[in-house]
Amino acid sequence: MTPAVEIIDVARRFGSIQALAGVDLTVLPGEFFGLLGPNGAGKTTLISILAGLTRADRGSARVLGHDVVTDYRMARRMLGVVPQELVFDPFFSVRETLRIQSGYFGIRGNDDWIDEILHHLDLTSRADANMRALSGGMKRRVLVGQALVHKPPVIVLDEPTAGVDVELRQSLWAFIRKLNRDGHTIILTTHYLEEAEALCGRIAMLKAGRVVALDSTHNLLSSFAGLTVRLTAAALPAAWADRVQRQEAQTYLLTLADYRELESLLAALRESGIVIDELSLQEADLEQVFLRIMKKAA
Amino acid sequence: MTVAAAAGAGWLTLLYKEVLRFWKVSFQTILAPVLTALLYLLIFSHVLESHVSVFDGRVRYTAFLVPGLVMMSVLQNSFANSSSSLIQSKITGNLIFVLLPPLSPLEIFAAYVLGAMVRGLVVGLGVFLVTLWFVPMSIEHPFWALAFALLGSAILGILGLIAGIVADKFDQLAAFQNFLIMPLTFLSGVFYSIHTLPPFWQSLSHFNPFFYMIDGFRYGFFGLSDISPPLSLAVVATACAALAALTLRMLQTGYKLRN
Numbered sequence: 001m002t003p004a005v006e007i008i009d010v011a012r013r014f015g016s017i018q019a020l021a022g023v024d025l026t027v028l029p030g031e032f033f034g035l036l037g038p039n040g041a042g043k044t045t046l047i048s049i050l051a052g053l054t055r056a057d058r059g060s061a062r063v064l065g066h067d068v069v070t071d072y073r074m075a076r077r078m079l080g081v082v083p084q085e086l087v088f089d090p091f092f093s094v095r096e097t098l099r100i101q102s103g104y105f106g107i108r109g110n111d112d113w114i115d116e117i118l119h120h121l122d123l124t125s126r127a128d129a130n131m132r133a134l135s136g137g138m139k140r141r142v143l144v145g146q147a148l149v150h151k152p153p154v155i156v157l158d159e160p161t162a163g164v165d166v167e168l169r170q171s172l173w174a175f176i177r178k179l180n181r182d183g184h185t186i187i188l189t190t191h192y193l194e195e196a197e198a199l200c201g202r203i204a205m206l207k208a209g210r211v212v213a214l215d216s217t218h219n220l221l222s223s224f225a226g227l228t229v230r231l232t233a234a235a236l237p238a239a240w241a242d243r244v245q246r247q248e249a250q251t252y253l254l255t256l257a258d259y260r261e262l263e264s265l266l267a268a269l270r271e272s273g274i275v276i277d278e279l280s281l282q283e284a285d286l287e288q289v290f291l292r293i294m295k296k297a298a
Numbered sequence: 299m300t301v302a303a304a305a306g307a308g309w310l311t312l313l314y315k316e317v318l319r320f321w322k323v324s325f326q327t328i329l330a331p332v333l334t335a336l337l338y339l340l341i342f343s344h345v346l347e348s349h350v351s352v353f354d355g356r357v358r359y360t361a362f363l364v365p366g367l368v369m370m371s372v373l374q375n376s377f378a379n380s381s382s383s384l385i386q387s388k389i390t391g392n393l394i395f396v397l398l399p400p401l402s403p404l405e406i407f408a409a410y411v412l413g414a415m416v417r418g419l420v421v422g423l424g425v426f427l428v429t430l431w432f433v434p435m436s437i438e439h440p441f442w443a444l445a446f447a448l449l450g451s452a453i454l455g456i457l458g459l460i461a462g463i464v465a466d467k468f469d470q471l472a473a474f475q476n477f478l479i480m481p482l483t484f485l486s487g488v489f490y491s492i493h494t495l496p497p498f499w500q501s502l503s504h505f506n507p508f509f510y511m512i513d514g515f516r517y518g519f520f521g522l523s524d525i526s527p528p529l530s531l532a533v534v535a536t537a538c539a540a541l542a543a544l545t546l547r548m549l550q551t552g553y554k555l556r557n
Contacts, residue, residue, distance in 0.1 A: 051398055052397065052398070052556065053394065053397055053398070053556055054556060054557055055552060055556060055557070072400065073400035073402070074400070076398060076399060076400040077400050079398075081398055083391075083394055085391050085394075087390060087391035087392045087394060087395075088390075088392060089387075089390075089392045089395070090390075091318070091319050091322055091323075092318075096318075100311055100314075100315050100395075101395055101399075102311075103307075103308060103310070103311025103314070103315075104308040104311050104312060104395070104396070104398075104399035104401060105308055105399050105400065106307035106308045106311075106400075108307075146395065150399075
């Protein structure tokens with residue numbers, strides 16, 4: 001099966017900054033793939049190389065088997081990119097913007113699909129409004145629409161929900177999920193990790209231009225399975241001090257491997273005569289996994 | 299899964315967008331330069347008509363002025379179109395919409411330059427039609443005039459593209475316009491025949507490619523020129539080819555655009 005996206009040993013340097021230091025990634029057709037990392041990790045540079053907006057110093061990138069440099073026409077036809085920056089052309093209306101973008105891909109008479117996009121992005125009533133007259137969230141949705149006008153099999157969303165309110169975010173994800181169910185490959189970068197956890201089947205984490213974790217969302221969560229215990233008490237037995245992640249006054253945040261370890265903690269508290277004022281448990285989520293991986297890779 | 303697409307047709311949309319862009323603000327992009335040229339004609343002809351003799355008195359100064367003003371408008375507006383469009387897109391970031399689709403460097407080049415030519419020629423035609431009201435004119439050799447108008451607008455469209463690629467901010471673009479394009483235009487014989495200049499300045503004018511464009515264009519109107527029209531055409535065509543090659547190279551390497 002030809003991968004939807006194949007990135008082989010891609011490196012890119014900007015002056016003294018090594019934005020990408022040899023990245024290898026493969027995304028299969030139909031995947032909902034998450035690309036996570038802190039600011040400056042190299043996510044946008046990687047997307048830019050994939051989209052032909054930046055050239056790699058070394059390595060190669062392919063979209064559905066088409067090299068982004070030597071076979072750029074086919075590679076770009078296969079790819080739709082929602083850029084991170086909120087950019088627009090102030091001369092045109094929403095519909096003109098989508099028609100023009102469609103035309104750049106050589107597609108004429110695309111109004112049925114444009115109407116469908118406008119409907120799904122809740123922009124129908126604003127179709128003839130000038131881009132300048134739209135709110136930030138609406139402009140963001142037009143960017144999504146522009147990436148979809150040519151029905152690309154691979155869609156890259158670089159922080160697509162930044163500045164979009166909760167209700168519209170939900171409708172946007174419903175639309176993107178539908179596209180994924182229809183067979184489109186989705187690559188998502190986001191700082192909303194709960195979104196990535198809920199949507200992505202597989203996740204790559206980048207730090208300082210390198211892939212520091214790559215696995216299914218399920219495996220990432222289970223590999224870091226554990227309990228976070230929030231405990232309020234007058235003190236903590238000395239043997240448990242090194243398990244404290246954070247302390248706020250008499251509230252301790254501890255990470256435990258499993259419930260058996262929780263029993264040991266409770267026994268130690270009893271033996272020491274320490275009274276528990278408050279206790280709550282929390283299972284590992286992607287945010288914790290992300291923070292631990294980033295800390296480990298430091 | 300994908301909508302059927304006509305290969306290579308995307309550049310026509312980019313051309314359409316470039317034309318639509320200036321058409322939507324035609325008060326500023328077409329009517330204003332026509333009015334400016336008309337003011338030049340009225341003031342210069344009023345002041346200099348009885349003082350300046352051109353082509354040994356065979357052509358009235360006011361009539362001599364018209365092709366110069368038409369060509370100056372063509373050149374300045376062609377440059378303004380491609381340069382302002384590109385720098386605005388670069389600074390606001392919406393150039394990404396042109397860089398993401400499967401457009402080749404040649405297609406991007408063709409769309410921006412043709413868009414600039416359309417604006418330059420529309421303004422030039424507007425200036426010509428308005429000046430006809432004041433100075434009845436005939437065109438002796440329309441094909442020569444057309445050839446120089448097309449090549450001149452293409453050269454300035456290409457120069458605008460180069461300026462738009464190189465400049466990172468409006469200030470740098472304004473410097474390109476004020477310290478290169480304007481002096482070359484004003485010192486190209488728009489308002490005078492170079493035979494009225496001292497020998498040193500006459501010789502220097504021969505190094506100004508804009509001079510050949512305006513002189514050749516004027517030949518199309520009067521059948522009279524300072525330089526042989528085929529020589530002017532060769533100089534202008536060579537300059538056009540050299541600038542086109544340079545710009546295409548910039549687009550192919552992604553200089554300042556894809557980095």
